[in-house]
Amino acid sequence: MGTVNGMPAKGQTILRLSKISKNFGAVSALTDIDLEVKAGEVVALVGDNGAGKSTLVKVLAGVHRPSSGSIEFCGRSVELDSPGAALELGIATVFQDLALCENLDVVANLFLGHEISPWGLDEIAMEVRAWTLLRELAARIPSVREPIASLSGGQRQTVAIARSLLLDPKIIMLDEPTAALGVAQTAEVLNLIERVRERGLGVIIISHNMEDVRAVADRIVVLRLGRNNGVFTPDASNQELVASITGATENSVSRRIERKTGAAPETTGRPA
């Protein structure tokens, strides 16, 4: 796994959204969103409630179809019209509620829906693969034959992330991966995200926790009221981020910060 064939080189753009809009009837949830994710990069998506983060994730996961705009994946223009299509392309999503079956063990959950040899399950091959995957992530799981019900929140998050990696995706999206976790478990998950990045995957992480975001993200993309509202580097101050998220200060401030810190040249931020 990891750098198998078809994996784009580090720094190469995997995903490029341009002018994505999504309307629900008269309500426009997203307006002209631009977003770029490169291989081996963690992009944090932040914004207040109702900023459109979840809608954007759902567009990328193939749950919602955008009303307009184009999505480019590995240089090709693509249509994400179903969750299956997104998975097949290599966009994996870890939803906030993890969607694990508590009554099944770790191996069964990892391979759910993609079992090896459907008419006579190859438990041994699956277990070996599960251990390999978890070891690559340096995950601390006591036994892969324990039911999920006996695992802690952080371990469950680990299993959910490992599962999303099973199909060799190029991008994984994490919706609030640390929201329900304690301090130590949060650190574990952040380590995990860094390891996923080292494998050359693009990571999109949604979080309300600025500290976590700054700890792992290479770029922080702010959404506000369904529009891009600036791109920051992790060393931007809390105040700046909050200002951009809430729109409480002049937008010129965010533009100035970007100039000053020499933020990534593909700056997509536009005044809202």
Next chain:
Amino acid sequence: MVKAFFDRVRSGDLGMLPVFVGLIVISTVFSLLNPIFLAPNNLVNLLFDCATVGVISLGIVCVLILGEIDLSVGSMSGLASAILGVFWVNSGWPIALAIVVALMAGMAVGTLYAVLFNRLGMPSFVATLAGLLALLGLQLYILGPSGSINLPYASPLVRFGQILVMPHWFSQLLALVPGLVMIVIGLRSRQKRLSVNLSAQPLGALVVKAVALTVALEFAVYYLNLGRGIPWMFGLFVGIAVILNYGLTRTQWGRSMFAVGGNREAARRAGINVRRIYLSAFMLCSTLATIGGMLSASRLASSSQQAGTGDVNLNAIAAAVIGGTSLFGGRGSAYSAVLGILVIQAISNGLTLLNLSSSLRYMITGAVLAIAVIVDSLARRSRVSHGRA
């Protein structure tokens, strides 16, 4: 190993324990009250009786794993026996054709339940409760005014249901098979696991388990062979259970069944076709109910208005629950139906031997079912608090 077992039990993972406790208590009490209870020929009769409701119970296991229920299996089995009698005896069709018609009726009813559940969101409880009445009505309708059809005693079907037992040498050999299979599969998987550096169960434990199983089975077969021997019908029942067990534990379908029963939304997001899983379970349940109905027709040598009524429904459900299949979905096994029906039929057989009136029998069977469900919910609560699903 022993300590691990106690830990498991304490945390609410009871497995087959209630069954063994139940069987021991039941056989002690009944054999004290009436020594005939443990006589070989009485136990052979017991096995004949087990096969009919047991097959129905296998279907119940499937729907219970999904956290659903089918309350109409009794009526479905009665309808199947009526179809068999009417088409085979009254209309003179070939018996195979009558059986196929009954099986197809079962599949159709199962499909109907699945459509009501999947497309209209009708709870299976209500859909099958309606089915209970409707199918009973259909059974009475096709039986017509006579109300009862006798099946010919000399026919292979009735002989299968009443007389045919395995040759003694054959059943003795057959009793060796589970132990041998256990050893062969155990050794092979152990070797494979060790070759890829996975932990494997110790050789000693494997051999002890296999030997214990073989000794127990050989003794049971020997004892039953002192009477008439092992009924072929019971063999058929166990055969279906083995196939179902393979399906549930070793195939993607079975894994999907447990996943849907455990967390339906997670299963859907994992790409499992949830509707098709529900369809397969309801179809399997109704179809197995028709098989059970035909077996009980052959056991009684008649298709009557009483077939499938009374306690058939509850016995089938109680057997699955007593054997360890949870009413709450996500847990269960095919063998739970086999062991559970042994308990249920042992009670009913023992009560019959005591010449108790059916009023008392109903009350006692009802109490046993209630106890089984209480054990299930207490065990579930304990599992939740001990972090076992």
